[in-house]
Amino acid sequence: MWAVFTAVIQRDVRLAFRRRADVLTTVFFFIMVVSLFPLGVGPERELLRTLAPGVLWVAALLASTVSLGRLFALDHADGTLEQMLLSPEPLSVIVAAKVLAHWLVSGLPLVALAPLLALQFDLTGEAIAVLTASLLLGTPVLSLVGAIGAALTLGLRGGGVLVSLLVLPLSIPVLIFGSGAVGAHTSGLGASAHLYLLAGLLAGSLVLAPWAAAAALRISVD
Amino acid sequence: MTLQACGLSYARGRRQLFTGLDFEVGAGEALRVAGRNGSGKTSLLGLLCGLADPQHGEVRWQGRAIRRQRDVFHRDLLYIGHRQGLKDDLTALENVRTSAALAGRACTTAQALSALQQMGLGARAQLPVRSLSQGQRRRVLLARLAIPPVAPLLILDEPFTALDTESVDVLSSWLEQQLAEGASVVYTTHQPQRLQARRHHEIVLGQDLAGEGG
Numbered sequence: 001m002w003a004v005f006t007a008v009i010q011r012d013v014r015l016a017f018r019r020r021a022d023v024l025t026t027v028f029f030f031i032m033v034v035s036l037f038p039l040g041v042g043p044e045r046e047l048l049r050t051l052a053p054g055v056l057w058v059a060a061l062l063a064s065t066v067s068l069g070r071l072f073a074l075d076h077a078d079g080t081l082e083q084m085l086l087s088p089e090p091l092s093v094i095v096a097a098k099v100l101a102h103w104l105v106s107g108l109p110l111v112a113l114a115p116l117l118a119l120q121f122d123l124t125g126e127a128i129a130v131l132t133a134s135l136l137l138g139t140p141v142l143s144l145v146g147a148i149g150a151a152l153t154l155g156l157r158g159g160g161v162l163v164s165l166l167v168l169p170l171s172i173p174v175l176i177f178g179s180g181a182v183g184a185h186t187s188g189l190g191a192s193a194h195l196y197l198l199a200g201l202l203a204g205s206l207v208l209a210p211w212a213a214a215a216a217l218r219i220s221v222d
Numbered sequence: 223m224t225l226q227a228c229g230l231s232y233a234r235g236r237r238q239l240f241t242g243l244d245f246e247v248g249a250g251e252a253l254r255v256a257g258r259n260g261s262g263k264t265s266l267l268g269l270l271c272g273l274a275d276p277q278h279g280e281v282r283w284q285g286r287a288i289r290r291q292r293d294v295f296h297r298d299l300l301y302i303g304h305r306q307g308l309k310d311d312l313t314a315l316e317n318v319r320t321s322a323a324l325a326g327r328a329c330t331t332a333q334a335l336s337a338l339q340q341m342g343l344g345a346r347a348q349l350p351v352r353s354l355s356q357g358q359r360r361r362v363l364l365a366r367l368a369i370p371p372v373a374p375l376l377i378l379d380e381p382f383t384a385l386d387t388e389s390v391d392v393l394s395s396w397l398e399q400q401l402a403e404g405a406s407v408v409y410t411t412h413q414p415q416r417l418q419a420r421r422h423h424e425i426v427l428g429q430d431l432a433g434e435g436g
Contacts, residue, residue, distance in 0.1 A: 083301075
């Protein structure tokens with residue numbers, strides 16, 4: 001089981017590195033959206049500090065949705081997905097590996113860039129730490145939940161729009177608790193409650209999403 | 223080691239591809255599925271693999287329905303479809319290693335290399351599959367067959383397509399050797415190529431519906 005898990009991660013990360021343009025699109029999208037806000041809104045520090053968590057979180061959510069369409073579509077088109085369905089290993093393990101690889105190439109870079117981009121919004125060091133922690137806990141949930149949507153819309157024309165429609169409502173709790181964490185910290189309430197809730201969402205989706213996405217894949221390919 | 227089809231029926235859309243199909247392929251036996259384009263050969267192989275469910279009837283492996291023992295059945299099965307299942311950006315070696323791992327037969331680099339050598343691709347193992355010709359890509363795909371341990375049930379969709387005569391001979395003699403050692407082979411082909419086996423079955427699809435469009 002571990003052999004197939006690591007093999008799939010290795011393969012997907014390797015593929016992402018050989019087709020860097022796809023990965024960079026996601027990252028640049030994130031950088032562009034986040035950097036345009038301070039320019040567009042103007043240099044009022046108080047306003048920027050209030051906006052920062054929301055802007056970074058919305059940008060991260062959209063960036064992850066943009067890259068979701070490719071999660072299974074390429075494997076479906078070239079027949080690799082059939083091999084995955086015919087594997088004696090549990091399909092949910094393969095799906096979990098694919099989701100982890102997807103997060104490594106399109107979620108983790110966003111988390112790593114967030115502290116740098118947050119400087120543009122004049123956040124304090126502690127607020128930046130809270131924001132980064134919330135993204136670190138929240139972006140994997142976006143990938144996991146997104147995998148269900150991507151699996152359900154596999155092979156449909158205009159699947160991209162449908163994925164967004166399916167996935168965005170489910171990502172709203174993540175968005176609320178994620179951006180709320182920074183607000184709670186600056187208002188002196190402490191961010192731990194929000195972060196625990198995010199960790200709970202992560203634990204829940206870690207258990208349920210691979211299994212649900214695997215079931216959805218079997219339906220879509222039939 | 224017996225693959226049984228019991229009263230299989232399958233329709234795509236409103237078109238009935240086949241009804242009441244019964245056959246049995248035992249150890250060391252081969253089954254060739256023949257028929258015109260679009261007569262349902264690939265769909266039948268999909269049913270036999272468990273990729274799709276038949277409308278009626280069931281497929282059994284060792285006497286048990288395959289949907290009740292998916293993991294056991296898939297461990298015994300090696301399916302090579304007509305879609306390539308290769309990644310253009312990975313090298314031939316990486317492709318063989320990942321598909322072997324997916325099939326639950328994780329192999330070392332040396333094993334993957336020797337499998338590619340058997341298909342005459344040893345020198346091209348480190349090239350991205352993108353730069354290979356159609357026939358060479360096909361051989362990368364077929365190299366999966368040579369990863370030990372060989373599966374007792376091989377289901378091959380058009381294995382001889384795009385291969386040169388030499389590779390066709392290599393492949394068919396390799397398959398015949400596996401048949402002699404007790405593997406079962408189900409294959410489709412348009413070529414006159416026919417495997418030598420202890421017993422060779424043949425199904426021709428689309429005949430009883432020959433009036434339609436024929």
